[in-house]
Amino acid sequence: MNVVNEENEEGCTGDEDDKTQTLNEYLIGLTSTVEENQADIERIHDQIFESTSQFGIAPKSCPPTLWVAHMEVKGELEEVTESLKRKADVSLRQQTIDLQTKLSGVERDYAKLRKDVEVSFQEVANELYAVGNQVSTNSTISIGMNSFQQLQDIDTRLNTLQKLVGGGPHKEASKQFCIKIGKFYFNFMDDVTAWADKHLPQDYPFGSFVDAYSFLERVKSARDVSELTNAVNEGRE
């Protein structure tokens, strides 16, 4: 502006004045546009800052060095937490596997002991048979008594094992239900609830689902049984 004025004072032509004036206005407009854009950019920047600070980006008031330190600590904490979680998962999984292995071991022991008992009983039975048919010496009886003693030892061990596993592997295993019926699997009552809500009519017609109890309940035998009992008793008298 000043330059143009000075040139005017030095005797510039009218055309040049007009061009200068136009250029000047254009520059003023451009400046104002730039200023408006800057304001917009700052506003947008602020909005971005507000929204990003919620996701762990430094707030405007926080000094950069402090923020970097904060982020480093936070990162380390997250790593440590993740590592602990992984370790806990691995440990828990390992413990589960160990327990399952132990349970399988106990079940194997139990099955083996049962087998031993059966074998011993068979031996006793065979020896008793031998005693009954070929009584010639006392040695057969002593073998029989030894076998019987072994049998009692096994029975004692079996009882101890049953106490340890809480009534034998079967009862323990049955508490961990994995019910498989055809293609259907149910582990918990919640599974049944979810299945029933999805696949049954609104009135939940449970009468369509039978087991040995409800099947045998339909055998009209109670009266017949009473009649039979009476008939048998009368026959005896």
Place this chain on the structure above:
Amino acid sequence: MDTRRKASLSADESIVVEAFQYPEPRCFRGGSTSTVTHCWLPGVKSREIWENDTNTRGVKIAIRDTMEGIRYRIDAIISQRLHQHQEAADLARVLLSDTVTFVTSLSSFISTTCLNLKNAGYPESEAWNLVCKLVYIIFATDCFHDERGVATEMLDSENHRSMSIGILWGTFVTHHVMREYMKYTFADHPSIGGEYTRFLVANAGISKIAKAEKIIEKLSSLISSLEKKLDQVDKKATTASIKADEAIEIAKKTKRPEA
């Protein structure tokens, strides 16, 4: 369950609810609950009530003869109530089929076990008592004890949905136990095997060994008596032999008279 609630159920649902209230099925528990003498299954106090010798009367025969009819009836209920719910109908039919197989195998197990024990020399009453105890274990201990028993607590629920789901859970759990028994063909199931073992220990080993011991004792005394007699005979034989030798010597010394 109160009577008002019972009245709101269909006939088949009433049967299922009734079945849930006892540890054993009706045909085994019998009509009367009062029993003078203890019996594991009051409904079948003796083998004759289960099946007679001619196989023409008894609870077993009643089960066999009504089985197909019951199966047909339940299948009809499934078709009627679940015709628009294919997956539920499929599950119900699997349960029905498994139940028929289980009941058939159970009947066979009861008869075979009693017969085997009788053939092994056990008195019929003892054999039948063991069989009843085994059946009681299957139902009252293994099926009813845990989850089925828990499901019975839901019978009093005011909410029909909760009660239905409790019954379904109890039914599925019962099938789980039934399947275990089928897998072990009953006799080899751990619960049955354990009871069998106890029975054999109590009834076979001790009494038979005691009998055998008595026989051995008797035979031993007989043998020692025979040995004594044998000694006496031996002594007599030796004496006789000595006397014979003496006689021969005397005979040799004595000259025969010439003819």
